[in-house]
Amino acid sequence: MKTKISLLAALLMLGIASAQQNLNYRTKQFNLDKGVALSGYxxxxxxxxxxKEGSKTYVFTQDGVKYYFANAANLETFKKNPAAYEPQYGGWCAYAMGAKGEKVEVxxxxxxxxxxxxxxxxxxLFNNTLTDWNKDESNLKKKADANWMKLVK
Structure with missing residues (x-):
């Protein structure tokens, strides 16, 4: 019985450590402006x-990443399925991630x-990378996906 309790305790501690690593990963990898994703949008x-810019009135933290919302309805929508709304590549420039595997502000x-x-x-500064992305989206997206996976390992 003591062995089972010890094993259960060890598994619980491992789970807590793993969850903490996930939070650390996200806060280190996401593009956060003063601790907030999407520059507060x-x-x-x-x-x-x-x-739209969000408000500090409507705030939600998803796995260590803080988001602001324009209204309560948008906050509730996000809570139901956060993965559907979070930005790709941690909110860094998709073009730069595809072209060079770099984290560039947006x-x-x-x-x-x-x-x-x-x-x-x-x-x-007269450089809209969305224009360049649109010229070769399929190829850049594949490269960006691969580059992002290398960065987050």
């Missing part, structure tokens, strides 16, 4: 084709929804 609002209002997933892009 509401992730659900992108899928409504109207990106303009939160320069985005594209592809197959139900949110992709963000750098857009400053």
């Amino acid at each position: 509401d992730p659900v609002s992108y899928f409504l084709k109207n990106p 303009d939160p209002e320069t985005y594209k929804i592809v197959e139900g997933k949110l992709y963000l892009f750098y857009n400053r």
Whole structure:
């Protein structure tokens, strides 16, 4: 009986350690501005084709990553299926991830929804990487997926 309890306790501790590693991974890998994803924009609002800044009134932390929402309805929508609304590549520039495997800042209002997933892009100083992404999206997406997996291992 003591052996079973000891084994159960060890498994519980291992599970806690694994969960903590997942939180650390996400907070280290995601593009967070002052601890908040998407520069404070509401992730659900992108899928409504109207990106809006969220409010500190409506906040939710998903596995260590904090999100703001424009309203209670969007917050509740996100809670039901967070994976459907979180940005790809941790919110870093999709083009840079595909072209060079680099984490590059984004303009939160320069985005594209592809197959139900949110992709963000750098857009400053006369350089809108969404334009370049659109020229070779299929190839860049494959490369970005592979590059992201290398970074997060």
